[in-house]
Amino acid sequence: MNRQTLFLSLILIAGLGVTILLARTIDAHRPAPDPNAIDESLYLTPTTARRMSLGFNGLAADWYWMRSLQYVGRKIISVPEDVPIDDLGQLNLKLLAPMLDTATTLDPNFLDPYEYAAVVLPAIDVEQAIRITAKGIEANPTAWRLYHQLGYIHWQLKDYKTASEIYRRGAEIPGAPPWMTAMTAKMAADGGSRTTGREIYTHMFEQSADEKVKDMARRRLIQLDSLDQRDGLRKLLTGYETRVGRCPATWREIQHLLRAVSAPVDRMGSPLDPTGAPYQLQAGKCEVDLDPKSEVLR
């Protein structure tokens, strides 16, 4: 190695070292980013984005899809408490609908953004949720899963008649599972019942490929189980009050009744909710509450 090579190599290494130091200094002195900058409007309308994609529309749709996932993820991380995916209204996700709209305009056959819109958007902008899911049905008339998602939005709005009609249309699609027909009748006859809710979330859990949606459906099923359990416990407490003339002061007083219905209990004799947290008995009242730390409340 001659002198010149050695000298130039040293400059290269030292220069890189100085660059790293300078970059770190600049990072340390960089002004804090504007928290509103993340929520700036999208520059391109969905139709313009499609026109400008030059045959790369699928890739552009993927980019908008991943960007919407990152956008929601960043917002969820920014709050200290754990927020369920179907209750993100408090997070000011005003760009989510335009992003999902753009992703689905770029690739109208991309089903996951429609399903995501149906689950996440109702808490933010229910009209956009309905519009995007209906757009998905128009572009993919044979995708029965989208009818299920649109029916779910209307079920949440307690519009059981429309939900039933949507399930009926979805059930007519060749290849739609038989439970879509059953849902048509259930929505019409008993839309507001827990059984219907259980059916919806069970099918959502089974059908969705998205882990977040699956988790949300699992939580909702746990909450429904807990509601059923609390109804059962209230029945036991009222029965006890009728026989004894007062409500029990502790769970130990009705241990024999809990054992008779095979309710799981902890060491203190308190019945447990589906997540393993003990139910709380309101002293002097025949009323049962969830433990404030229970996962059911998440």
Place this chain on the structure above:
Amino acid sequence: MAETVTPIEITKRGTLWRIAAIARNAFREAVRDRVLYNLVIFVLLLTAAAIFIGELSGGQERKIIVDLGLSAMLLFGVFIAIFVGVGLVYKEIERRTIYAIFSKPVGRGEFLVGKYLGLCLTLLVNVVVMGLGVSLALVYVSKGWDPLIVTIWPAVLMIYMELMLITALALLFSSFSSPALSALLTFCVFIIGHFSAVLKNLAASLGSTGARWLFGALYYLLPNLANYSFITPAAHGRAPGTMFVLTTALYAVVYITIILSAATLVFSRRNFK
């Protein structure tokens, strides 16, 4: 080692032999110019995507691998077609090797077609290797066989046809203008070719008869490259119908024939004596 052939033998061996010899040399030149090195970047891109995309895509890695792989195939292919295509003739003129070629019994048309086929062969190697790369990435993300491995190939064929069209356009422009201008013009046609639907709508919606004629004429004169965009359906496991592929292939053949004829016509008038 290159075969030494006398001018008399060249004349005897016929047009196809001469075109094949030029095509072979154009392919060798592209390989020597390290054009196929783009495959390394492609492989790195796909490998990174296959490993990391699962974390970001919400369970859509298969679709994204196909979209990314085929889009990169088109993009890299377009860059090769444009930047190598515009230099095919220009380099021969600049190095003055064209005088040596035309001192032999080689026609201008034969020279252009040979150069064109040589670059098409380079692009064919490129897209086939890239197609195999996408297939392997699919095997990796699906942890085994995936039906998309089969359904991407018609889309690869469509991409190749689009690249053949762009190469012909680059050759046409380079037959009468500088490489920079040829590259710009080819790129413009690539963009306009993907806006064909807009041209058609404009032609239909404009009030003025002159403008309607102009945009209508542009729609039919410029190549409709949107016909070859089958990447997005391929990512959903949908392949184009045989009739559609055959019609678009015929369109490409007719269009390429027109462009190469025009290029030969222009090139024949240039003086290399």
